[in-house]
Structure formats: structure tokens, C-alpha cells
Amino acid sequence: MNSQSGLSGWINMMGSILIILAGFKLFVLAVHGSQEFNYYYVNEMTNWTNAQAYCRSNFTDLVTIADQKELKEILDNLTRENYSDAEIWIGLKDINMTNGTWSNGETFTYRNWNKGDPNNNFVSCGCMYYHRNETNHNGTWNDCGCRHSQTFICYAVKRKFHAVNNPMTWVSAFQYCNSNYNGMATIRSGREEWYLLKYLNETQIWEKVWIGMRSSMIFGHWFWMNDDPVTYQNWINDSSKVSQNTCFCTSLDLNQKKWARQDCAERAPFVCYTDN
Incomplete structure (x- = not known):
């Protein structure tokens, strides 16, 4: 095959994919539940590669299922919307x-294979059984040929991070985030921290960055400035220790991928956020 015919074939293939994706009908799962993600069920049949391309173009990626709680949330929404078995x-x-591996790069730890699966002798892609009136197989996974045509679920990260590589004191950074975005970044779970670290790696910032947590001089504990509950913490050694009548701020150490107690008067880059 010469280069001109090869290019023509590639253009025709991409054109076909775009035509297919343009025709997808989107059905949003009504109750999202998760504080980090929204889920979107696309009720159109296509292969795995086209499904991935659609999710990445319109949302974040094809859905990653990290644990039993997230699986139940997705299944409950499908049932609530009365979708057909698929x-x-x-x-x-x-x-x-x-x-x-997961499409978005998350570590593959949670598994929910159907009994006897995976059993495909060829490299394959993952699909999930949805059966409204069956408990044994509802939500279990199968290894499918990637060219099969099936419906799919996308997800979108609710919170978008914005790194500012202009070192400021914590108070100045906090004021900047409130003036230009929704506020200074908070980290509500290990998965949300994974997304933040992935994003910061792409921004080429390699040092400590301010996040939106400080300590209370009155009560001697840590709190998020936007009133998010403190549901997750990831401190370096004993950095979390504070006492009354002292005030510290929190930075995310990108080398150790952990949080550090820091003097609020020091200067550092910082991260703001917006909620989608």
C-alpha cells in the first residue's frame, strides 16, 4: 500500500468513527451520588474503541469501577432509570x-468477574452484565472481544483543578482562588488526589503546592476552608500534629505525594478548583 492510499484509508476510517459518534443518544443517570464523579449511560451500540473515543471527547473516559460501593451506585441508577438488560x-x-488495565490509568485492584471469567484466549476488553431482576450476575464482568457492539458508560470528574505557578503566601493564594475560581483545592478521597497528582504532573510543577486546608487556632484541628468535610488525610509522618494558639497551612508535596504542615507566610505555587 502506498502512502497516499494509506492516508486516504485513515481519513475514511476516522470519518466513519466521527459519524458514528455524532449519532449517539446520551442518557444521563439521574442520581449521581458520588462526590467526585458523574456517570453517563450511552444507549447506543458500538465497539470498545469507539466508546472510549466518545467518552474521552465528551467527558473524562470510559467508566472505572474502583469498589463495590461504586458498582452498586451505577447499578442502582440503571435500575432507577428502567434500562433494559444489557x-x-x-x-x-x-x-x-x-x-x-483501566483506560484512565488507575491501578487495577478491584475485580468483579463473572464465574469462569476471564476466559478469553485473546487480549480483550471489559464489559459488565446488567440484569435488573437477577442478583447473581448483575454487575459482574466479562472479557469480551473489543470489536463487539455494546452500549457503554462514561464518567466525568466533577471538580476541575487549576494550578497557578506563581508563588504566593497561603492567604494571598486563597484570595486569588476565591476571586478567580470557586476556591482553593480540597482533596476528599484517595481517587481525587490521584487525579490531582496526575494533573499536576502534566503541568510540570514539581514542588510543594498550597491546598485549601489550614489549622484552627481555637480548636487545634485541621479543616477545609470551603467547608468540605475532612474525609481523607495523607500526611507526611507527624505533619498533622497541631495545637491550640498555633496556625499552620497545608501543602501537597509532589515528590512524596503526601501532605505537609507549612508556615502560611511561606510562598509556594497553589491549586484552585471549579465545580462542573
């Missing part, structure tokens, strides 16, 4: 018997 693409790829 095999649904999820973001699991490169399955070679027991191995696999």
Missing part, C-alpha cells in the same frame, strides 16, 4: 486472562 462496556482493557 452487556455494557466499561473502561477495562488489555485483559489477558486475570490481568488488565
Whole structure:
């Protein structure tokens, strides 16, 4: 095949994909529940690669299912919206018997394989069984041929981070975030921290960055300035220790991927956020 015909074939292929994706009908799952993500069920049949391309173009990616709680949330929403039984693409790829990876790069730790699966002798992609009136197989996974046509679920991260590589004191950074965004970044879970670290790695910031937590001089504990509950903490050694009549602020150490107690008068880059 010459280069001109090869280019023509590639253009025709991409054009076909765009035509297919443009025709997808989107059905938003009514109750999202998760504080970090929204889920979107796309009730159109396509292969895994096209599903991934659509999710990445319009949302974040094909859905990653990190634990039983998230699986139940997705299934409950499908049932509430009265969707028909189906095999649904999820973001699991490169399955070679027991191995696999998530499309977004998260570590593959939680598994919910159907009995006897995965059993495909070829590298395959992940789909989820949805059966409204069945308990044994509802939500279990199968390793499917990636070219099969199935409906799929996308997800979108609710909170968008904005790094500012202009060192400021914590108070100045806090004021800047409130004036230009929704506020200074908070971290509500390990998965949200994973997304923040991934984003910061792409911004080429390699040092400590301010986040929106400080200590209370009255009560001697840590709190988020936007009133998010403190549901997750990831301190370096004993950095979390504070006492009454003292005030410290929190930075995220990008080398250690942990939080550090820091003098609020020091200067550092910082991270703001907006809620989608």
C-alpha cells in the first residue's frame, strides 16, 4: 500500500468513527451520588474503541469501577432509570486472562468477574452484565472481544483543578482562588488526589503546592476552608500534629505525594478548583 492510499484509508476510517459518534443518544443517570464523579449511560451500540473515543471527547473516559460501593451506585441508577438488560462496556482493557488495565490509568485492584471469567484466549476488553431482576450476575464482568457492539458508560470528574505557578503566601493564594475560581483545592478521597497528582504532573510543577486546608487556632484541628468535610488525610509522618494558639497551612508535596504542615507566610505555587 502506498502512502497516499494509506492516508486516504485513515481519513475514511476516522470519518466513519466521527459519524458514528455524532449519532449517539446520551442518557444521563439521574442520581449521581458520588462526590467526585458523574456517570453517563450511552444507549447506543458500538465497539470498545469507539466508546472510549466518545467518552474521552465528551467527558473524562470510559467508566472505572474502583469498589463495590461504586458498582452498586451505577447499578442502582440503571435500575432507577428502567434500562433494559444489557452487556455494557466499561473502561477495562488489555485483559489477558486475570490481568488488565483501566483506560484512565488507575491501578487495577478491584475485580468483579463473572464465574469462569476471564476466559478469553485473546487480549480483550471489559464489559459488565446488567440484569435488573437477577442478583447473581448483575454487575459482574466479562472479557469480551473489543470489536463487539455494546452500549457503554462514561464518567466525568466533577471538580476541575487549576494550578497557578506563581508563588504566593497561603492567604494571598486563597484570595486569588476565591476571586478567580470557586476556591482553593480540597482533596476528599484517595481517587481525587490521584487525579490531582496526575494533573499536576502534566503541568510540570514539581514542588510543594498550597491546598485549601489550614489549622484552627481555637480548636487545634485541621479543616477545609470551603467547608468540605475532612474525609481523607495523607500526611507526611507527624505533619498533622497541631495545637491550640498555633496556625499552620497545608501543602501537597509532589515528590512524596503526601501532605505537609507549612508556615502560611511561606510562598509556594497553589491549586484552585471549579465545580462542573
